[in-house]
Amino acid sequence: MESLTALVFSSGWASGVNAYATVAVLGLIDRLSDTSTIPDALARTDVLVISLVMFAIEFVVDKVPVADSVWDAVSTVVRPTVGAFVAYQFAGDTGGVDQAFLTALGGGTALASHGVKSGIRLAVNTSPEPFSNGIVSTAEDVGVITVVALAVNHPWVALSVSASLLIAGILTVIVLWRVIRKAWRRRRSTTA
Template sequence: MGLLPLIFTSGWASGINAYAVVLIMGLLGRYDGLATVPPALERTDVLIVAAVLFLIEAVADKIPYVDSAWDLVHTVIRPVAGAVVAALLAGHAHDSLTSLTVAAALGGGTALVSHTVKAGVRMGVNTSPEPFSNIVVSLGEDLGVAGLVTLALFHPVPAAIVAGVLLLAGVLLVLFTLSRIRRFWRRRQERRAERTALRTPVRG
């Protein structure tokens, strides 16, 4: 009963920060002896790569506009990571090809939705003139991923409920901020057009 909620939560978290999911699961499986964690995530090379990429993302994710570029690059990476982690979880728990397919679809699909929400929220945050909101949002995402992944490994159903609420709230937030994003880009294009007009010499 706990497998699908765990896969759903890991998919949600992978869409936010896939490297943190791999790192946290791997560390808890290796040093806390959690039987639900696939051995592939506990390997030393996997943990080292995940830790390095997590540190890079921790910096890039807090810089305005760099975070959106980083999100663009990870449009494929995060859903694939969510699908792979889900398949590993299912394969570790069962031997059915159907369960692997369903798990990969659930994990990857959920990761794609949460990644889209994250990218949309970041575009809205980047319309703010100050950089501190990016740092606050990024730290909140990191803490949320760490807390929910840890909770999911011990109590998968409550973690899945929280992840579902956060996913729904994120979708509604993105829909709410779309108009703000459009206004921001429209003002930016207008200012660019004005600057171009001022630089263009007037012929008399």
């Protein structure tokens, strides 16, 4: 149960950043290796095709300022739901309370990391140059793929990485929004 909790937390964090990449990576790992850790439902052909197509769409949309924020707004429902679904799949037949706890942990972690991602991306979109959005988006994609791959074989290491990234992300959102608010106030005072 303990390593399952670490796996669920990590996959929940990853789902909150990029749900489709999370499902695709888990499904591909299950298909390409003989791990029994990943539920077979994530490696079904239809699930893999849909997750890969949606990941490709998100990969492009997520690099475009403003379009990424619209995508994030729509994903406010999708990402936590996928995080909870993946956690539920991992929980399998663990039983009522454990299954409910793991499902809530996956969905809750996905919601938290989605909030961090959305907050950071809104702040990055205020930047006048066009490159930071693509850089941040690519870093997110690499982070999700790395954490998910790590979670399958080293769930505790993945938990440490994803928890650290979540905490760092929360602190980054706080700092960025303070800086942006100061800049807005300064701008208002100079135009008034």
